[in-house]
Amino acid sequence: MVNKIILFIFMLLLMAGCTTNPPIKEAKGLQENIAVTDDGEVTFKIFNTANVPAERVDAVKKELTQAYNEIRQTIKTDYTPSKRINIHLLEGSEVSWGFKADIKLYGVRNGKDPLVHELTHTLLGYGVNNDSTRGYLTQEGLAVYMENRFGKQKSPVHKVMKLFLNLGKAIPLNKLIDLDNDDRLFSPAIIGPDGFAIQVMSYYHAASFVTYLIDTYGLDNFEKIYNKPMLSEKFAEVYGKNVDELEGEWLSYIDKNYNEPEMEEKMKIENFYSLLSSIDSIDEQIFQR
């Protein structure tokens, strides 16, 4: 009974609120889809196009502000992120994107969105102006590293790399950083089964290599090579080693310390078996040194 009285009073208040001040209520509704970072530098505006439940939107807001802090604390770049970033929550399982002022997130409904990965691109910069003029290796490698460390989509990158080694299918590092060649590895124009496999493999290589670099030589050194032009010169300058030397130590580290993913782990990786079945259709030349 007491509850009913409280409810009645509450409804009266609500109605009074509605009749006397409707614009404020509207403004409040809008504000619910905005998240501001703790330092006040960036405002995220969420477009719930997929119409996911309010709890999911709230979770995304929390993840955004938390990931913002984590990304900003991990490495510093000279890129200044956009003050306003639109976050589009979309239906389906297409590939998510992180642009300058827009992030398209698929899979939000079931928590399968790579929010930290895309936010890493958007906050730290990519190329000169969100492009591939400075390659893909450090940018995609770091994005997967960050998602693994702070995000929801965990990926056993070293174990998958070991599987590629066991198959005798490792893409040479100098091809992955070659600006004349890397588009067809990381971003092939025609995505048939082999194009898909090449792209996914390139991402795994980048992620495993960058994770190795960070774990072995630290974030301070990695910060000096992230999204930098002329990567092979940067390697020599920062690590005192050329591309082949770094590649050699990385691959022997993987070979010595890791096994292929267990069956259960493989089953959890999205599209893993379609990747495996497509690897043989890749042009052998890609793996040749």
Ligand SMILES: [Zn+2]
């Ligand atoms: Zn990415």
